[in-house]
Amino acid sequence: xxxxxxxxxxxxxxxxxxxxxxxxxxxxxxxxxxxxxxxxxxxxxxxxxxxxxxxxxxxxxxxxxxxxxxxxxxxxxxxxxxxxxxxxxxxxxxxxxxxxxxxxxxxxxxxxxxxxxxxxxxxxxxxxxxxxxxxxxxxxxxxxxxxxxxxxxxxxxxxxxxxxxxxxxxxxxxxxxxxxxxxxxxxxxxxxxxxxxxxxxxxxxxxxxxxxxxxxxxxxxxxxxxxxxxxxxxxxx
Amino acid sequence: xxxxxxxxxxxxxxxxxxxxxxxxxxxxxxxxxxxxxxxxxxxxxxxxxxxxxxxxxxxxxxxxxxxxxxxxxxxxxxxxxxxxxxxxxxxxxxxxxxxxxxxxxxxxxxxxxxxxxxxxxxxxxxxxxxxxxxxxxxxxxxxxxxxxxxxxxxxxxxxxxxxxxxxxxxxxxxxxxxxxxxxxxxxxxxxxxxxxxxxxxxxxxxxxxxxxxxxxxxxxxxxxxxxxxxxxxxxxx
DNA sequence: ATCCTATTGTCTCAATTTGTGACAATAATA
DNA sequence: TATTATTGTCACAAATTGAGACAATAGGAT
Numbered sequence: 271x272x273x274x275x276x277x278x279x280x281x282x283x284x285x286x287x288x289x290x291x292x293x294x295x296x297x298x299x300x301x302x303x304x305x306x307x308x309x310x311x312x313x314x315x316x317x318x319x320x321x322x323x324x325x326x327x328x329x330x331x332x333x334x335x336x337x338x339x340x341x342x343x344x345x346x347x348x349x350x351x352x353x354x355x356x357x358x359x360x361x362x363x364x365x366x367x368x369x370x371x372x373x374x375x376x377x378x379x380x381x382x383x384x385x386x387x388x389x390x391x392x393x394x395x396x397x398x399x400x401x402x403x404x405x406x407x408x409x410x411x412x413x414x415x416x417x418x419x420x421x422x423x424x425x426x427x428x429x430x431x432x433x434x435x436x437x438x439x440x441x442x443x444x445x446x447x448x449x450x451x452x453x454x455x456x457x458x459x460x461x462x463x464x465x466x467x468x469x470x471x472x473x474x475x476x477x478x479x480x481x482x483x484x485x486x487x488x489x490x491x492x493x494x495x496x497x498x499x500x501x502x503x504x505x506x507x
Numbered sequence: 508x509x510x511x512x513x514x515x516x517x518x519x520x521x522x523x524x525x526x527x528x529x530x531x532x533x534x535x536x537x538x539x540x541x542x543x544x545x546x547x548x549x550x551x552x553x554x555x556x557x558x559x560x561x562x563x564x565x566x567x568x569x570x571x572x573x574x575x576x577x578x579x580x581x582x583x584x585x586x587x588x589x590x591x592x593x594x595x596x597x598x599x600x601x602x603x604x605x606x607x608x609x610x611x612x613x614x615x616x617x618x619x620x621x622x623x624x625x626x627x628x629x630x631x632x633x634x635x636x637x638x639x640x641x642x643x644x645x646x647x648x649x650x651x652x653x654x655x656x657x658x659x660x661x662x663x664x665x666x667x668x669x670x671x672x673x674x675x676x677x678x679x680x681x682x683x684x685x686x687x688x689x690x691x692x693x694x695x696x697x698x699x700x701x702x703x704x705x706x707x708x709x710x711x712x713x714x715x716x717x718x719x720x721x722x723x724x725x726x727x728x729x730x731x732x733x734x735x736x737x738x739x740x741x742x743x744x
Numbered sequence: 745a746t747c748c749t750a751t752t753g754t755c756t757c758a759a760t761t762t763g764t765g766a767c768a769a770t771a772a773t774a
Numbered sequence: 775t776a777t778t779a780t781t782g783t784c785a786c787a788a789a790t791t792g793a794g795a796c797a798a799t800a801g802g803a804t
Contacts, residue, residue, distance in 0.1 A: 283522050286621060326589020350587045350623045352563020384523060386587045496780035497770035710792060733751035734799035
């Protein structure tokens with residue numbers, strides 16, 4: 271959901287918002303950044319509005335930077351949600367009141383919104399989520415254990431996952447879900463978390479190497495009682 | 508581009524439009540419906556605006572029906588173009604003036620527009636394009652011989668093609684690019700036109716049949732001096 | 745009627761890719 | 775020094791794809 275400031279009504283394009291599904295990966299779990307509004311028990315995807323002279327893509331980058339502190343993240347647009355009944359009237363009224371703001375003054379926020387949805391793959395460890403003015407938490411939740419989300423945000427997450435799943439190779443290579451260097455096992459775990467299926471180790475390794483997307487580096491002494499795995503990174507192009 | 512009527516300014520969501528890339532297939536050529544405005548030499552994709560209480564998807568369906576007379580067409584949204592400099596100021600001024608309308612009265616049309624782009628696959632033969640109030644032609648053009656298009660419409664077409672090309676199997680099956688019954692050769696020609704490559708006949712046939720998307724019907728006596736091919740249709744599901 | 749020709753449906757065999765397990769090479773730990 | 779859990783690679787079977795061969799037409803030509 272959106273960050274609110276008094277000047278918003280005049281500065282932004284009306285009826286237009288964006289929402290972002292920010293994926294992170296920790297251990298074996300795929301997670302998503304979810305916001306909870308202060309005093310409301312309302313959960314939503316991080317989103318925002320577009321300034322009148324701002325590129326849509328820039329608006330989303332700006333929002334991501336405000337919430338995560340992250341810059342230079344590859345964002346991918348995947349769908350625009352445009353049903354006529356998409357409005358935040360009830361939850362937003364609650365949010366405004368609970369934050370001492372008048373619903374009259376922010377009436378434009380209660381109307382219908384078209385929302386352009388983006389996803390990003392970021393490195394879980396790089397993020398210290400920063401709650402904004404109206405939220406008391408911006409936290410990671412596992413994709414399969416999300417809190418009940420407002421409006422159609424659960425649908426947006428579902429569509430983000432579907433989109434992510436096909437042509438995953440190219441998408442993972444462009445994103446930052448994994449640290450700069452990673453082992454083949456970590457890569458496989460990321461695939462498995464996203465696709466929701468188990469993969470065969472040898473086949474997976476052979477396939478990954480044949481894609482010519484990976485560069486092999488030195489070995490990593492993991493501390494485990496076994497042979498040390500190679501580290502890999504994506505060849506950026 | 509959009510259909511203009513005096514009431515538009517108040518009835519529609521401001522700054523929001525849609526554009527549609529309507530694909531048709533004739534013989535061996537992939538074609539697109541392009542509009543040319545009356546007296547202007549300005550070429551554009553068919554598009555329009557969204558009513559304040561209308562679903563985005565419905566708006567696009569409505570526009571397609573107005574221009575082609577076609578109903579019940581599968582439309583697929585593929586990208587939303589949101590650069591800050593997307594406006595129709597110059598061409599639209601020309602269009603308005605050449606049609607005896609005042610640019611002042613339609614000032615809202617000259618501003619920045621976010622545009623949600625859709626594509627559709629329709630049966631070339633079913634369409635008798637209907638020029639609307641402001642256009643003197645709505646005609647098929649081969650994808651590789653389009654007239655110069657206004658604004659970023661050439662980019663929109665390019666992105667539509669890219670989208671169409673991956674997972675083409677499923678997309679062709681859902682669309683109506685081919686008539687209800689078609690030969691394997693026609694199907695192959697459609698693939699070749701879209702992908703821009705030649706395919707091997709036997710491999711293609713084997714692959715298509717193995718997808719379990721096709722139902723085989725009676726043979727077609729084509730009039731050619733050779734064995735008659737089977738007819739196929741897509742199994743709708 | 746009979747032959748000729750272009751196209752179609754199917755088969756075959758080679759080449760390539762994928763599934764599956766085997767196995768030796770390690771890096772700690774006992 | 776033996777033990778154990780991985781890892782990298784190889785080997786072979788199974789499945790898929792590439793590429794051509796070939797018989798079966800449905801007309802047109804003679």
